[in-house]
Amino acid sequence: MNLKELSELLNLSQTTVSRALNGFPEVSERTRERVQRIAKQNNYAPNKAAKGLATGQTLTIGHVISTSNQNEMVNPVFGDFVAGVGEVYSTNGYKMMLSVVPPHEDEYQVYRDLKAQSTVDAVVVQSPSINDGRIPFLTELGLPFIVHGRSTQCDVPYAWLDVNNRSAFARATDFLYDLGHRRVGLLNGSEHLDFAFRRREGYESSLISHNLTIDPDLMYSDEMTESYGYHKTLELLKLNSPPTAILTASIIVALGTRRAVQESGMIVGRDISIVTHDDRLSYFQNSDDIPIFTATNSSVREAGRRLAEMLLQIVANPEMKPPSELLEVELIVGQSTGPVLI
The missing domain is CATH 3.40.50.2300 (Response regulator)
Structure with missing residues (x-):
C-alpha cells in the first residue's frame, strides 16, 4: 500500500495523512491515532525518501x-x-x-x-x-x-x-562514611567537563555534611583510563595518611585502582574499599551475579x-x-x- 491508497482508504488528503504519520502538531490527536491505527492494520511502511521530501527533513x-x-x-x-x-x-x-x-x-x-x-x-x-x-x-x-x-x-x-552525578557521588561517599571511612580518595574524570565537576561537588558536599576535611592530596582528575587509576592509586597509597577507601569515576579507572591495590599486597574490600560509577555497558559487565565493584549504576x-x-x-x-x-x-x-x- 502506498500513501495515495492509504489516503483514499481514510478519505483524507495525502498531506494530512503524511503529517499525521510524522507527528505534526497541527493534526488533531484523534486524527493522528486513527491514521496510525489504519496504517498499522494495513502494514503501511512509508517510503523514507518520500517522507523526507514531504516534510523538508533530511532524516x-x-x-x-x-x-x-x-x-x-x-x-x-x-x-x-x-x-x-x-x-x-x-x-x-x-x-x-x-x-x-x-x-x-x-x-x-x-x-x-x-x-x-x-x-x-x-x-x-x-x-x-x-x-x-x-x-x-x-x-x-x-x-x-x-x-x-x-x-x-x-x-x-x-x-x-x-545522570544526577552530584547526587550519585554524594550517595557513594555517604555509603563509605557509614562503613567508617574518614579518608576517602577521589579519582575523578577531567574536571573541565561538567559531569566531573558535579561529581566532585557531590563528593565534597558529603564530606562537609559529615564535618570531614576536604584534602586536596586525596583528589585527582584526568581522562578516565586504567593507567590513570593504577598510577594515581599508587600515589595515594604512598601518602603518610593514605585513604582507606577510593571513589573512582568509571569502572575502567576502578580496574586500575584494583591492580594497584593488589600489587601493593592489599586485599580489596578488606584493607581498602573501592566504589566506582558503572555505566552498565553491554560488553563490559560488573559481573552477572555478585558485582565485582560497589557502584553507582546507570545504563x-x-x-x-x-x-x-x-x-x-x-x-x-x-x-x-x-x-x-x-x-x-x-x-x-x-x-x-x-x-x-x-
Missing part, C-alpha cells in the same frame, strides 16, 4: 566528536551510547551522521556547514564542559540540538538529558535511547519548550567495599 541526526579528547572514540561508554541512539533512529527511519573533528580544526565550523548545507535535522552535543560555548552558538545558529549531559553556568534554555545505552526519543520530538515539534530529564542512579553493593579496619 539524519548529526553527532560531532572532537578528538581533542584522545580517548573519546574508543571509550566503551561512547559505543553503548551510539548503540542506544541508533536503535531509536533506525526505528523511526533516521540515519546518524558522525563527524570527527581533529584537534586543530574548528568544531564550530562543522556546525555552520551542517546548517548551511541542510545536511542534518538536528545534532547531539556530547561531553559538555562548564559554560559550554556550543550551546549558545547552536541556539543562535538555529540548528536544533540536545545535550547529553548539562553545562553549569550556561544560562541559555536548552534541551538536555543527564548509558538506555540514556541514549531516551535522548534520541526526546530529540526526535524536538525535530517534529520545533516550537516546543526545550525538554530536559534527570536520571537517578542506583547504588549496587559489591565485593569491593567493607568496614574500615581499626
